[in-house]
Amino acid sequence: MxxxxxxxxxTAPGAAVAGAARAPHExxxxxxxxxxxxxxxxxxxxxxxxxxxxxxxxxxxLWALRVFVxxxxxxxxxxxxxxxx
Amino acid sequence: MAATELAAAPSIxxxxxxxxxxxxSQDRSRVHHARTQRKRWYLLWxxxxxxxxxxxxxxxGPSMIAYASDGAQYGLGFFVPFIxxxxxxxxxxxxxxxxxxxxxxxxxxELVLQRYGRVWGWxxxxxLTLTNLVTLVAxxxxxxxxxxxxxxxxxxxxLLGLALVVFTLSGGRYWRWERIVLGLALFNGxxxxxxxxxxxxxxxxxxxxxxxxxxxxxxxxxxxxxxSTIGATVTPWMIFFQQSASAxxxxxxxxxxxxxxxxxxxxxxxxxxxxxxxIAGAALLTHNGSGIQGFAGAGFPEALKHVAGGAAGAVFAxxxxxxxxxxxxxxSASTAYAAGECVGVSHSFNSSPGNAAVFYAANAGVALLAxxxxxxxxxxxxxIALNANVLATVLxxxxxxxxxxxxxxxxxxxxWVNRRSTNVxxxxxxxxxxxxxxxxxxxxFLLSIHLIGS
Numbered sequence: 001m002x003x004x005x006x007x008x009x010x011t012a013p014g015a016a017v018a019g020a021a022r023a024p025h026e027x028x029x030x031x032x033x034x035x036x037x038x039x040x041x042x043x044x045x046x047x048x049x050x051x052x053x054x055x056x057x058x059x060x061x062l063w064a065l066r067v068f069v070x071x072x073x074x075x076x077x078x079x080x081x082x083x084x085x
Numbered sequence: 086m087a088a089t090e091l092a093a094a095p096s097i098x099x100x101x102x103x104x105x106x107x108x109x110s111q112d113r114s115r116v117h118h119a120r121t122q123r124k125r126w127y128l129l130w131x132x133x134x135x136x137x138x139x140x141x142x143x144x145x146g147p148s149m150i151a152y153a154s155d156g157a158q159y160g161l162g163f164f165v166p167f168i169x170x171x172x173x174x175x176x177x178x179x180x181x182x183x184x185x186x187x188x189x190x191x192x193x194x195e196l197v198l199q200r201y202g203r204v205w206g207w208x209x210x211x212x213l214t215l216t217n218l219v220t221l222v223a224x225x226x227x228x229x230x231x232x233x234x235x236x237x238x239x240x241x242x243x244l245l246g247l248a249l250v251v252f253t254l255s256g257g258r259y260w261r262w263e264r265i266v267l268g269l270a271l272f273n274g275x276x277x278x279x280x281x282x283x284x285x286x287x288x289x290x291x292x293x294x295x296x297x298x299x300x301x302x303x304x305x306x307x308x309x310x311x312x313s314t315i316g317a318t319v320t321p322w323m324i325f326f327q328q329s330a331s332a333x334x335x336x337x338x339x340x341x342x343x344x345x346x347x348x349x350x351x352x353x354x355x356x357x358x359x360x361x362x363x364i365a366g367a368a369l370l371t372h373n374g375s376g377i378q379g380f381a382g383a384g385f386p387e388a389l390k391h392v393a394g395g396a397a398g399a400v401f402a403x404x405x406x407x408x409x410x411x412x413x414x415x416x417s418a419s420t421a422y423a424a425g426e427c428v429g430v431s432h433s434f435n436s437s438p439g440n441a442a443v444f445y446a447a448n449a450g451v452a453l454l455a456x457x458x459x460x461x462x463x464x465x466x467x468x469i470a471l472n473a474n475v476l477a478t479v480l481x482x483x484x485x486x487x488x489x490x491x492x493x494x495x496x497x498x499x500x501w502v503n504r505r506s507t508n509v510x511x512x513x514x515x516x517x518x519x520x521x522x523x524x525x526x527x528x529x530f531l532l533s534i535h536l537i538g539s
Contacts, residue, residue, distance in 0.1 A: 035113040043100035048199040075530035082533040
């Protein structure tokens with residue numbers, strides 16, 4: 001559900017601060033959203049973060065760990081089926 | 086930047102709002118109101134949740150039976166101090182999850198996927214789905230064990246578990262979901278009541294704090310014990326869950342202090358209740374652990390009834406039902422968060438089912454799939470339940486490594502990056518967990534192919 005985007009310019013100066021002093025149930029939706037940090041809005045969190053560069057050694061270490069974990073998991077799964085019989 | 090500061094900067098348009106934003110803003114308004122009015126206890130009440138749920142959710146059916154089995158087979162020695170030590174380890178890991186979630190407002194799955202590439206994101210999601218499915222089967226089994234004490238069968242266990250999932254999902258608000266599950270989770274204290282009802286020797290409990298006597302038995306048995314006890318304390322789903330739930334709750338960097346309280350309280354409660362299950366199980370030690378059938382029939386509660394009376398048995402049985410039920414809710418939620426984050430669609434309890442179809446479908450679907458498994462005649466439920474914790478331990482190190490990487494990512498975390506001491510402890514935890522899991526996996530495999538003798 002998209003609702004019209006309130007803007008700060010159509011709110012009286014200081015209204016958000018004044019609104020914050022009232023209990024939440026006494027406030028309007030456009031005042032309530034002022035309590036969200038800007039990067040909390042869905043529109044902001046939907047934007048992907050930048051890719052972090054992984055060095056060759058870090059990538060190698062991660063793959064080694066991944067292969068090792070998969071191998072050990074297969075051993076556990078094999079043992080599980082072995083014990084069934 | 087707090088949105089209230091925007092008032093000083095005219096002509097800054099807010100992004101388009103969704104129902105998720107509006108629901109979260111109502112929760113944040115209450116937090117803001119409590120903070121400005123200096124209502125400390127109310128503020129704490131508003132901000133607790135993800136930490137306690139992660140920790141008490143991990144005190145699930147298989148975990149409590151693992152602790153009780155430890156007590157019944159080996160007594161209190163070693164485990165009374167070992168369980169709090171493991172939850173201290175869990176605190177280190179979960180505090181990182183909470184902090185990354187509060188600072189970035191994003192879940193673990195989406196951050197790994199976006200920051201380090203799709204391959205690593207999907208690997209993590211696959212690990213999580215596998216361990217969650219196996220663990221969920223074990224949760225339904227533990228509910229069945231508890232219900233068997235009251236002469237109720239598997240069908241009731243399935244109906245109860247699924248009804249709870251549907252009921253908690255029906256509100257369309259994170260706050261409602263969290264408070265219902267939190268209320269249920271507090272009944273994990275039934276294990277402490279069971280411990281009191283078996284009238285334990287307090288001197289014996291205090292005397293066990295020196296880590297002795299060390300459990301005897303074969304090397305493989307010891308490794309299994311370590312792997313399953315670690316798997317009863319720290320698991321991949323907790324990492325996904327607490328980070329995503331912290332973001333869904335709307336936590337911000339200003340809430341990190343309360344997030345730490347939340348996680349610490351959860352760890353302390355979980356350790357106390359876990360020791361409760363251990364003490365209750367230890368009541369069977371003097372009876373040579375006789376009558377314990379683990380996950381078969383009414384297992385532990387029935388055995389406890391013969392040793393410590395009907396009240397202790399009934400309380401333990403109710404505890405198993407609660408532990409299984411809460412874990413079904415939290416583990417299903419972690420699967421749903423991971424599915425929504427990896428697919429890149431809405432993943433919040435604050436969204437309606439229509440707007441977050443993948444999230445809701447994954448949440449109910451994984452629970453339904455596990456429920457179907459326990460209704461299959463002749464399914465090896467006992468083996469599945471016993472191996473659930475071990476599999477989680479084996480797969481955990483990769484999730485933990487990415488967690489530490491995210492918590493050290495200055496580009497994401499700014500001044501909230503890990504301290505050096507947190508990194509040292511975190512890496513030690515990863516090494517310990519990895520070593521125990523791998524040692525058990527390799528040793529068991531070599532035993533099963535007869536390359537080494539038992």
